[in-house]
Amino acid sequence: MDTANLTREETAARSAAVTVHRIRVELDLTGAPERARTGFPTVTTLEFSSTVDATWLDFIGEGVQRVCVNGVDQEIVYDGARISLSGLVDSNVVRVEAIGAYSRSGEGLHRFHDPVDDETYLYTQYEPADSRRVMACFEQPDMKAEYTFVVDAPSGWEVLSNQSPTHTDLGVGVQRVEFAPTLPISSYITAVAAGPYSRVDGEWRRDDQSVALGVFVRRSLAAHLEAEEILEVTRQGLDFFTDAFAYPYPWGKYDQIFVPEYNLGAMENPGLVTFTESYLSRGAATDAQRAARANTILHEMAHMWFGDLVTMTWWDDLWLKESFADYMGAHASAVATRYHDAWVTFAASRKAWAYQQDQLPTTHPIVADITDLEAAKLNFDGITYAKGAAVLKQLVAFVGDEAFFEGARLYFAANAFGNTTLDDFLVQLSAVSGRDMSDWSAAWLQTSGMSTLWTETEADGRSILVQTDPRPHRLRIGLYERVDGRVLRREQRELDVVGERTEIDLPDADLVLLNDDDLTYVKARLDARSLATVEESLSAIDDPLARALVWSSLWNATRDGELAAARYLEIVRTHAPAESNIGLLTGVLANASYTIRHFVAEASRDQEQQRWVETVWSTLEAADAGSDAQLSWARAFATASAFDDGHQEQVRALLDGQAPDGLVIDPDLRWQLLTALVTTGHADLADVAAEQQRDDTGDGRTAARRARSSRPDATVRREAWDSAWNDLALSNDHLDAEIGGFRAGGRRDLVSGFDDEYFARIGQVWGARSIEIARRLVIGLFPAGDSLEPVDAWLAANAEAPAALRRLVIEQRDHLARELRVRVAQA
Numbered sequence: 001m002d003t004a005n006l007t008r009e010e011t012a013a014r015s016a017a018v019t020v021h022r023i024r025v026e027l028d029l030t031g032a033p034e035r036a037r038t039g040f041p042t043v044t045t046l047e048f049s050s051t052v053d054a055t056w057l058d059f060i061g062e063g064v065q066r067v068c069v070n071g072v073d074q075e076i077v078y079d080g081a082r083i084s085l086s087g088l089v090d091s092n093v094v095r096v097e098a099i100g101a102y103s104r105s106g107e108g109l110h111r112f113h114d115p116v117d118d119e120t121y122l123y124t125q126y127e128p129a130d131s132r133r134v135m136a137c138f139e140q141p142d143m144k145a146e147y148t149f150v151v152d153a154p155s156g157w158e159v160l161s162n163q164s165p166t167h168t169d170l171g172v173g174v175q176r177v178e179f180a181p182t183l184p185i186s187s188y189i190t191a192v193a194a195g196p197y198s199r200v201d202g203e204w205r206r207d208d209q210s211v212a213l214g215v216f217v218r219r220s221l222a223a224h225l226e227a228e229e230i231l232e233v234t235r236q237g238l239d240f241f242t243d244a245f246a247y248p249y250p251w252g253k254y255d256q257i258f259v260p261e262y263n264l265g266a267m268e269n270p271g272l273v274t275f276t277e278s279y280l281s282r283g284a285a286t287d288a289q290r291a292a293r294a295n296t297i298l299h300e301m302a303h304m305w306f307g308d309l310v311t312m313t314w315w316d317d318l319w320l321k322e323s324f325a326d327y328m329g330a331h332a333s334a335v336a337t338r339y340h341d342a343w344v345t346f347a348a349s350r351k352a353w354a355y356q357q358d359q360l361p362t363t364h365p366i367v368a369d370i371t372d373l374e375a376a377k378l379n380f381d382g383i384t385y386a387k388g389a390a391v392l393k394q395l396v397a398f399v400g401d402e403a404f405f406e407g408a409r410l411y412f413a414a415n416a417f418g419n420t421t422l423d424d425f426l427v428q429l430s431a432v433s434g435r436d437m438s439d440w441s442a443a444w445l446q447t448s449g450m451s452t453l454w455t456e457t458e459a460d461g462r463s464i465l466v467q468t469d470p471r472p473h474r475l476r477i478g479l480y481e482r483v484d485g486r487v488l489r490r491e492q493r494e495l496d497v498v499g500e501r502t503e504i505d506l507p508d509a510d511l512v513l514l515n516d517d518d519l520t521y522v523k524a525r526l527d528a529r530s531l532a533t534v535e536e537s538l539s540a541i542d543d544p545l546a547r548a549l550v551w552s553s554l555w556n557a558t559r560d561g562e563l564a565a566a567r568y569l570e571i572v573r574t575h576a577p578a579e580s581n582i583g584l585l586t587g588v589l590a591n592a593s594y595t596i597r598h599f600v601a602e603a604s605r606d607q608e609q610q611r612w613v614e615t616v617w618s619t620l621e622a623a624d625a626g627s628d629a630q631l632s633w634a635r636a637f638a639t640a641s642a643f644d645d646g647h648q649e650q651v652r653a654l655l656d657g658q659a660p661d662g663l664v665i666d667p668d669l670r671w672q673l674l675t676a677l678v679t680t681g682h683a684d685l686a687d688v689a690a691e692q693q694r695d696d697t698g699d700g701r702t703a704a705r706r707a708r709s710s711r712p713d714a715t716v717r718r719e720a721w722d723s724a725w726n727d728l729a730l731s732n733d734h735l736d737a738e739i740g741g742f743r744a745g746g747r748r749d750l751v752s753g754f755d756d757e758y759f760a761r762i763g764q765v766w767g768a769r770s771i772e773i774a775r776r777l778v779i780g781l782f783p784a785g786d787s788l789e790p791v792d793a794w795l796a797a798n799a800e801a802p803a804a805l806r807r808l809v810i811e812q813r814d815h816l817a818r819e820l821r822v823r824v825a826q827a
Contacts, residue, residue: 002081002802003079003080003081003082004080004081005372006058006129006139006140006372006373007371008314008315008316008372011142014055014056014143015140015142015143017050017051017055018049018050018051018052018055019048019050020046020047020048020138020143020145021048021049021145021146022046022047022147022148023044023047023145024044024045024148025043025044025135025147025148025149026042026043026149026150026151026152027041027100027134027149027152027192028040028041028042028152029122029151029152029153029154030152030153030154030174032102032111032120032153032154032194033120035113037102038062038101038102039061039099039101040099040102041097041099041100042097042099042134042135043096043097044057044096044136044137045094045096046092046093046094046095046096046136046137046138046145047091047093048092048094048145049092050089050090050092051090052088053087053088054084054085054086054088055085055088056082056083056084057082057083057085057094057096057136057137057138058081058082058129058132058136058137058138058139059078059081059082059096059098059132059135059137060080060081060108060132060133061098061100061101062100062101063078063098064076064078064098065097065098066096066097067083067085067094067095067096067097068094069087069088069092070089070092070093070094072087074086074087083096083136100133100134100135101133102122103133104261104729104730104731104732105731105732105773106261106263106731106772107130107133107263107770107772108124108125108126108130108131108134109122109124109133109134109192110123110124110125110259110262112261112731114218114219114220114260114697115696115698116220116696116697117220119195119196119219119220120195121193121195121196121197121218121260122192122195123191123192123194123195123257123259123262124190124191124192124274125263125264125267126187126189126190126191127188127189127264127380128373128377129373129376129377130188131187131188131190132187137187140186140187140314141186141187141311141314141315141419142186142311142313142314143186143187144185144186144311144417144418144419145185145187146181146182146183146184147181147182147185147187147190148179148181149161149163149178149190150177150178150179151176151177151179151192151194152174152175152176153174153175153177154174155170155171155173155174155175156196157194157196157197158194158196158199158216159175159177159192159193159194160192160193160197160216160255160257160272161191161193161272162179162182162185162190162191162269162271163179163181163182163271164180164253165177165178165179165180166179166180182271183250183251183417184417185270185308185311186311189267189268189269189270189307189308190269191267191271191272191274193216193259196219197216197217197219198216198217198218198221198222198225199214199215199216200216200225200227200231201213201214202214202215202227202234202235204234204235204238206238206239206242209242209248209249211249211252211254212252212253212254213231213234213235213253213256214253214254214256215227215230215231215255215256215257215258216255216257216258217257217258217280218260220697220698221258221277221280221282224280224281224282225258225280226290229290230256230293230297233293233294233297233298233337234254234256234301236332236336236337237297237298237301237336237337238254239336240298240335240336241301241302241305241328244405244408245409245412246409247309247409247412247413247416249304250270250304250309250416251270251308253271254271254273255271255272255273256274256275256297257272257273257274257275258275258276258277258279258280259274259275259277260698260733261698261731261732261733262274262277263732263772265296266279266296266297266300267300268303268304268307268321268325270304270308273297273300273301275296275297275300279292279293279296281666281668282666282668282699283664283665283666283668283669284664286582286586286631286632287582287628288345288582288583288585288628288632290339291333291339291341291345292345292583294333294337294339295339295342296329298328298329298332298337299326299328300325302324302325302328302329305408306321306328306408307320307321307322307325309412309416310411310412310416310417310418310420311420312419313419313420313421314370315368315370315373315376315379316368316369316370317367317422318368318370318376318379319366319368319384320420320425322380322384322388323366323385323387323388323389324389324392326350326385326386326388326389327388327389327392327393329342330342330343330346341544341581341583343545344545344547344548344581344584345548345581345583346390346518347518347545347548347549348548348549348551348552348583348584348587348588349587350385350386351386351390351518351521351552352552352555352556352591353382353385353386354386354521355559356382356559357383357387358382358383358448358449358450359449359450360811360814361810361811361814362811362814363383364379364383364448365383365445365446365447365448366383366391366444367422367445368384374771374802374803374804375803375804375807377771377775377804378775378804378807383448390520391445391521393518393520393521394444394473394474397474397475397519398440399429399433399435403429404429406432407425407429407431407432410428410431410432411428411429414428422441422445426438426441440472443471444471444521447471450469450521450522451467451468451469451470451473451523452467452468452469452522452523452524453465453467453497453514453515453525454525454527455504455506455512455514455527462503463504463505463506464501464502464503464504465497465501465502465504467499467500467502467522468500470498470500471498472497472498473497473498473520473522474494474495474496474497474519474520475494475495475514475515475519475520475522476492476493476494476495476517477492477495477504477506477512477514478491478492478512478513479493479507479511479512480509480513480533480541481509481510481511482510482533482540485540486541486542487510487511487540487541487542488542489543489546490509491507491509492516492517493505509530510529510533511526511529511530511533511541511550512526512530513530513546513549516546516549517545518548518549523553523556524553525562526550526554531563534554534571535567535570535571535574538550538551538571538574538575539574539575539578539579544581544584547579547581547584548581548584551584554568554571555568558591558595558599558822559818560822561821561825564825565599565601565608565822565826566604566608568592568595569596569600569608572591572592573611573612573615576589576592576619577615577619577622579629582632585629585632586632589616589633589635593612593636593639596608596612596643597746598819598822599819599822599823599826600823600826601823601826601827604826609640609643609644610644612640612644613637613641613644613646613647614646616633616640617637617647620633620634620636620660620663621660624662625661625662625663626661626662626663627662630660630663631663631664634654634663634669638651638669638672638673638676639672641673642675642679642710642744642745643745643746644680645680645681645682648677648680648682651676651682652682654673655673655674655677667695667697667699668699668703670691670694670695671695671700671704674687674688674691674707675703675706675707675710678707678708678710678711678744679712679745680745681711681712684711685708685711688708689704692704702734702736705737705738705741706736706738706741706744707741708741709723709737709738709740709741709742709744710741710744712747712750713750716741717742717747717751720738720739720741720742721742721751721754721781724739724742724777724780724781725761725765725777732772732773732776736776736780739781740780743780743781743784746784748784748785752783752785754781754783755785755790756790758782758783759790759791759793762778762794762805762809763798763801765777765778766778766801766802766804766805767802771804778805778808778809778812779808779812782809782816784816785816786820788813788820791809791813791816792813794809795809795813
């Protein structure tokens with residue numbers, strides 16, 4: 001039995017028998033700068049009540065040295081994941097002394113040595129269940145406690161946790177920092193960060209409430225922090241949520257820290273929110289990138305209420321925090337910041353993630369059946385986040401904005417610092433809306449899949465709105481017409497749709513949008529006349545949200561094989577150069593590139609790739625100097641040039657400084673361009689070494705590793721393959737670099753020989769490596785062949801493999817099956 005993989009049943013039994021009160025965690029991080037030191041001392045003291053005489057604590061580390069129960073040392077019974085406790089009474093104090101392991105996978109206490117200045121940086125990341133890599137704990141969300149952290153660290157370091165320090169003792173070269181106890185929180189949102197981080201301080205005030213704000217980053221990235229914009233969005237968010245939720249921010253300070261080699265976008269640790277450094281640009285950044293960062297800041301801030309203040313009982317109701325935070329990130333961006341088009345990018349890009357996930361054979365209801373921690377880890381997906389947020393948008397259309405927010409206010413007031421399930425929220429929403437929400441919940445939260453909408457005309461001329469997989473929708477239909485070179489909405493109609501076929505009054509229009517304003521979660525098809533209008537005039541549609549819905553409809557139809565890939569690409573080539581919304585443009589460019597590599601028939605792929613490179617280069621040359629569009633097209637050019645070398649001289653010229661006026665070629669774009677040359681055989685190891693000398697940073701070293709592994713040589717690809725599977729010292733980012741190099745340029749001729757070895761390895765790696773690393777290997781190295789037989793054979797032979805591993809393989813199989821099916825449809 002894998003005792004690290006906690007089940008829902010056993011954790012429910014534990015929380016029924018054990019009530020945690022206080023936990024004190026003492027960490028000795030003074031040895032972190034020593035690279036040879038792999039672990040750190042950790043001492044946990046837990047105070048709890050128990051109705052049973054035995055239970056267990058969760059801990060994953062280098063070893064357990066002492067277990068003391070109520071003042072008496074016990075024999076250590078530790079299997080690598082669980083510490084057995086016995087002799088418990090009504091009220092208990094347990095002390096565990098252990099050695100934790102510094103992480104290179106982004107799970108637990110991650111350690112990073114910055115090559116720029118040789119400084120060491122630490123931060124924690126736990127969700128869903130990695131706090132046990134730092135402290136002995138009850139690793140489940142419904143066992144909340146007051147946590148007090150005490151951290152020993154080198155002098156001169158910033159030492160951070162959920163609360164502010166209450167006392168600091170200074171020694172010779174070291175410091176001990178003790179933090180104030182937290183309010184009751186779950187283990188997975190506790191946090192510690194330590195290192196010589198650069199900090200920028202601020203403050204937010206509202207009436208008699210004052211919140212200290214801090215923004216932190218590695219010293220070598222301090223010049224790229226954009227702290228004032230981050231603080232401005234933070235203040236705007238605190239203003240908005242304080243009013244919207246009518247519950248003051250409860251966690252004291254509000255620190256935000258940008259950290260290296262981070263597995264997620266961000267994490268909502270109360271009082272110490274962590275973000276990936278990817279949200280900071282080392283040179284040029286588009287407004288769409290800043291909008292995405294603002295959205296994430298607000299997403300995490302919403303969690304201070306949805307998730308931290310009120311927490312799901314078990315991971316089945318993960319949506320109770322993630323769907324709400326995803327919705328609130330877009331909503332607050334649109335109404336409280338300068339990024340008023342947040343719902344535009346949500347419609348075109350965020351929902352694309354949901355549509356893709358919801359069509360997999362492993363899709364699940366928003367309220368999922370999560371049996372264990374491995375299943376929980378994989379359910380941080382497009383259903384839980386994006387579909388959930390889209391469904392909440394439909395809920396707001398159904399019950400009204402005020403009822404929705406009033407329901408949230410009552411929910412927080414009734415359940416503060418507690419744990420909840422779906423019913424707890426529905427009770428409050430039903431009370432304020434005056435509606436029984438059980439039918440809505442059953443239709444939207446407890447089923448999987450999506451409806452597809454289109455119109456049909458009966459023989460007698462009546463218009464019928466058809467939906468597959470019927471659900472109740474409140475939606476709007478937009479009627480658009482061409483006027484003086486523009487496409488404008490002439491009329492809009494709102495209606496409720498329930499059944500499979502609904503008769504509608506549909507006047508004649510050049511363009512009909514069946515989910516105008518994007519109120520519901522549905523795939524909406526374009527009729528033939530609307531498609532013809534779009535082909536000619538998509539870029540003339542005035543409303544960016546309407547354009548987003550059109551781009552989304554085109555992309556869904558292409559993925560489903562209903563719109564020819566060549567026709568989609570022609571629409572992109574015609575209208576993307578005129579797309580003024582950079583968030584939309586970024587998504588369209590990525591989708592076009594994906595279409596060429598995955599959906600275009602092999603016989604036509606080279607030609608379509610050449611046409612695409614020509615398009616992106618010519619559009620780059622014509623773009624306004626210094627514009628976000630110019631930068632977006634430059635990045636697309638670099639991406640495309642890894643698959644077609646027809647413009648390798650222009651790529652080299654950009655690297656040599658011959659760039660269009662206004663284009664900032666920052667280190668990241670330089671690496672993209674150089675890696676394209678390496679992938680196509682037009683640059684070598686000397687070029688990579690010279691670029692690394694120019695950019696000898698953490699990001700630079702990671703990019704250099706990827707570039708070296710991208711060389712179009714079978715021996716090089718074998719080395720990348722071996723490194724990915726066998727080099728246990730690789731960090732998470734360095735593993736991604738090896739995988740990216742192995743797959744560079746789509747060169748199946750260089751890597752197809754590894755297909756059988758992949759299927760022979762994945763079972764072993766799943767059991768031997770952490771789930772984060774194993775997941776990257778299983779997904780990143782899945783063979784993109786032209787047959788389903790190898791994966792089908794593995795699935796048939798491994799029916800008893802861990803469910804989470806089978807899920808990943810089944811999903812990769814489905815992606816491949818879709819690609820093969822769509823390619824055949826191009827004939």
